């Protein structure tokens with residue numbers, strides 16, 4: 001999917017919501033558990049109930065690979081029922097020596113046909129570039145993550161040409177030599193909205209994947225105010241708050257209501273902050 005196609009979808013749906021399909025067998029409604037593939041059935045109903053309200057789905061791969069081969073089947077079946085105009089993110093946080101990254105890329109872009117993959121930048125340029133060889137596919141590079149441990153490395157000071165930067169700022173700056181705003185996005189946790197203005201100084205045009213609203217307490221209003229660019233430039237992810245809005249038979253209906261509340265808030269922010 002191209003950047004323009006993603007922006008067109010955002011404008012059409014008045015939404016920049018990404019729904020996280022972090023489907024935990026322990027949290028899905030009991031009445032689905034007798035089915036042959038409860039994880040797929042849960043996802044299918046969530047997708048059917050919410051696909052007009054969001055622009056992306058992000059299955060976190062851990063929730064599938066934890067079930068072995070069966071989990072990979074649930075994941076592949078889920079991808080098949082996501083409408084084709086919706087952006088798909090494999091949240092697998094990969095990255096390895098070049099020839100291994102190339103195989104990870106084939107797994108998620110050729111075998112599973114995701115539009116994008118989350119990638120860790122730690123091993124440097126040759127671990128990331130193999131993912132960038134696929135037309136219309138995206139790398140979403142971890143920059144400033146939402147978890148408390150982001151202080152351990154991402155906030156370390158790095159001195160470059162006499163100026164001091166946070167490590168995450170150098171990740172964003174240096175990686176712009178590897179890719180463009182048409183095939184690279186950055187992960188910035190919603191819990192760190194206080195740094196989004198700085199991110200926008202370094203990467204004014206890139207899309208940012210922003211997880212951490214909802215269950216992790218990030219502030220959608222602040223993220224939107226400081227993060228929106230002229231093509232919106234934001235995909236804000238929420239998983240648990242939406243998909244587990246109810247654990248009863250009405251789970252899909254309740255997930256829709258939770259997604260609708262976020263979409264309506266996003267519509268207001270698009271009116272307020274999207275530069276015309």
Ligand SMILES: O=C(O)c1cc(=O)[nH]c(=O)n1[C@@H]1O[C@H](COP(=O)(O)O)[C@@H](O)[C@H]1O
Nearest residue numbers: 060091118145146189211215216238239240
């Ligand atoms: O790469 C991610 O998506 C990610 C990065 C990050 O900094 N923080 C973060 O929470 N995530 C993912 O985003 C999702 C957040 O889920 P909820 O907290 O349930 O909305 C999980 O799948 C996390 O793995």
